[in-house]
Amino acid sequence: xxxxxxxxxxxxxxxxxxxxxxxxxxxxxxxxxxxxxxxxxxxxxxxxxxxxxxxxxxxxxxxxxxxxxxxxxxxxxxxxxxxxxxxxxxxxxxxxxxxxxxxxxxxxxxxxxxxxxxxxxxxxxxxxxxxxxxxxxxxxxxxxxxxxxxxxxxxxxxxxxxxxxxxxxxxxxxxxxxxxxxxxxxxxxxxxxxxxxxxxxxxxxxxxxxxxxxxxxxxxxxxxxxxxxxxxxxxxxxxxxxxxxxxxxxxxxxxxxxxxxxxxxxxxxxxxxxxxxxxxxxxxxxxxxxxxxxxxxxxxxxxxxxxxxxxxxxxxxxxxxxxxxxxxxxxxxxxxxxxxxxxxxxxxxx
Numbered sequence: 001x002x003x004x005x006x007x008x009x010x011x012x013x014x015x016x017x018x019x020x021x022x023x024x025x026x027x028x029x030x031x032x033x034x035x036x037x038x039x040x041x042x043x044x045x046x047x048x049x050x051x052x053x054x055x056x057x058x059x060x061x062x063x064x065x066x067x068x069x070x071x072x073x074x075x076x077x078x079x080x081x082x083x084x085x086x087x088x089x090x091x092x093x094x095x096x097x098x099x100x101x102x103x104x105x106x107x108x109x110x111x112x113x114x115x116x117x118x119x120x121x122x123x124x125x126x127x128x129x130x131x132x133x134x135x136x137x138x139x140x141x142x143x144x145x146x147x148x149x150x151x152x153x154x155x156x157x158x159x160x161x162x163x164x165x166x167x168x169x170x171x172x173x174x175x176x177x178x179x180x181x182x183x184x185x186x187x188x189x190x191x192x193x194x195x196x197x198x199x200x201x202x203x204x205x206x207x208x209x210x211x212x213x214x215x216x217x218x219x220x221x222x223x224x225x226x227x228x229x230x231x232x233x234x235x236x237x238x239x240x241x242x243x244x245x246x247x248x249x250x251x252x253x254x255x256x257x258x259x260x261x262x263x264x265x266x267x268x269x270x271x272x273x274x275x276x277x278x279x280x281x282x283x284x285x286x287x288x289x290x291x292x293x294x295x296x297x298x299x300x301x302x303x304x305x306x307x308x309x310x311x312x313x314x315x316x317x318x319x320x321x322x323x324x325x326x327x328x329x330x331x332x333x334x335x336x337x338x339x340x341x342x343x344x345x346x347x348x349x350x
Contacts, residue, residue, distance in 0.1 A: 038057045038058045038061040038062075051121060051122075055122050058090065059089070059090065059093050062090055062093070062094060063093070063094065063097055066094055066098065070098075075098065075100070076100055077101075078100060078102070078103050079091050079094060079101070080103050081103070081105070081131075081135070082105050082106075083105075083106060083107075083108055084104075084108070084116065084131075084132065085108065085117050085118060086118070086119040086123075088131045089122040089123050091131070092131055102131075102134075102135045103135060103136060103137040103138075103139065104131070104139065105138075105139040105140070105160075106132075106138075106139075106145070107140065107141050107162075107268035107269060108268065109266045109267070109268050111148075111149075111152060113151075113152065116129075129153060132153045132155060133154075133155045137158065138153070138155060138156065138157045138158065139157065139158055139159075139160045140157045140158075140159060140160075141159075141160065141161050141268060142161070142268070142290060142293050143159055143293060144290075144292070144293070145157075145268060145289070145290075159346070160343060160346035160347060161269070161337065161338055161343065161346075162271050162274070162338065163342075163343035164271070164274050164275060164278055164334070164335075164338050164339060164340075166339070166340055168275055168278045169278045169334075169335050170278070170280055170331060171331075173279065173280025173327035173328060173330075173331055174255070176256070176257070176281075179211055180210065180212060180213045181211060181212050181213070181319060181322075182212075182213045182214070182215060182256060182257045182258050182259075183202065183213070183214045183257065183258065183259050183260070183315070184214070184216075184217065184253055184254060184257040184259075184261070184276070185198055185214070185215070185216045185217070185218075185260065185261050185262065185263075186216075186217045186218055186254075186260075186272050186276075187218050187262070187264070187272060188219070189218050189220030189223045189226060189241075190220050190221065190222060191222065192264060192266065193218075193262075193263070193264050194263040194264060194265060194286075194306070195216050195226055195263070196222075196229060197263045197306070197308060197311060198261050198263045199216075199226065199229055199235070199239060200233075200308055201263075201311035202214045202238075202239065202315065203233045203235055204308070205312045205315045205316055206238070207235060207238070209238075210238065212238065212319075213238055213239075213240070214235075214239045214240070214261075215239075215240045215253060215257070216239070216240070216241050216242065217242040217249075217250065218242075218243075219243055219244040223241060223243070227241050250275070251279065254275065254276050254279040254281060255279055258281060259282050259283065259300075259318055259322075260272070260273065260277075260281055260282075260284070260300075261283070261285075261311075261315070262283065262284070262285040262286065262291065263285075263286050263305075263311060264285075264288065264290075264291075264305075265288070266289070266290065267288055267289075267290030267291055268290045269291075270285065270290045270294060273291055273294055274334050277294075277299055277300075277330050277334040278331060278334050278335065279331075280328070280330055280331050281327070281330070282299055282300040282301075282318060282322075282325040282330060283295075283299065283300040284300055284301050284303065284311070284315065284318060285301075285302055285303075286302070286304070286305035286306070286311075287302040287303060287305055288305050294334075296333070298326065298330060298333060299330045299334070300325075301314045301318055
């Protein structure tokens with residue numbers, strides 16, 4: 001993974017030469033990183049063409065760092081470019097410089113005809129469309145997104161779903177204690193994720209009944225507002241806003257939950273849903289493109305997006321029929337479709 005950042009030499013000196021102050025990210029132990037901190041020797045305002053000089057600096061640093069990586073690790077087989085909103089110019093340059101093919105994957109819910117958001121001043125809509133058409137492979141994670149991307153780019157896409165790593169799957173899911181019955185939600189606390197709807201539906205279905213609990217994990221701009229919402233509904237003893245949880249903490253939460261709930265307005269895929277199922281619990285989700293293709297009769301319930309009554313009914317139905325959900329079958333099914341072996345078959349063709 002290439003992590004990009006840039007600064008002037010003066011700012012780099014003031015930071016004590018700490019890259020972490022410019023490249024602010026959460027590392028993953030299972031991913032190799034190439035840090036691409038571009039240091040402009042003088043402020044760009046002194047250049048004849050600041051924008052041109054900025055681009056040159058970023059690309060040359062990218063080339064230098066990739067050459068260093070190749071000396072240590074060998075030449076990559078492919079540049080996997082995820083998302084058209086940024087760094088198309090960089091992937092194109094490195095592909096042409098090193099002769100490495102590009103695989104392009106898109107799962108942004110924000111792309112639509114005439115609307116191609118871009119996070120840099122170097123790529124145009126047209127240059128990015130050409131980049132996608134010239135990619136050796138074009139991938140989307142659901143059938144719905146394959147169709148959407150083919151219309152947007154007038155080029156064929158193939159379906160390869162998101163992968164869930166082996167560490168998330170449990171081979172022998174343990175029975176949950178019958179009391180309290182715990183629903184969980186893990187997502188950024190944002191209006192698109194509709195945690196407010198989950199809280200309202202939970203209040204109507206189980207408010208005042210201490211045998212039922214709801215845990216919402218995640219951070220975001222609505223955290224304080226959601227905490228206040230819980231207080232107004234007098235659900236402090238039943239609903240917990242847990243804040244950000246790391247990967248291992250999410251596993252522990254799911255392992256102590258009976259079911260997972262997602263009420264998003266839109267999802268490209270819904271990785272968190274398959275994470276919950278990989279721990280052996282059924283899920284409830286709004287009936288939207290991203291999650292619809294995950295569900296069947298053995299792993300959960302879909303409800304009409306935005307409909308509180310439908311969500312209340314889904315919560316009650318899942319509790320009433322909880323015994324029909326076999327944890328082992330849920331795990332086996334999700335692993336057969338989204339585990340590493342399943343996704344490898346799509347990525348590595350004969």
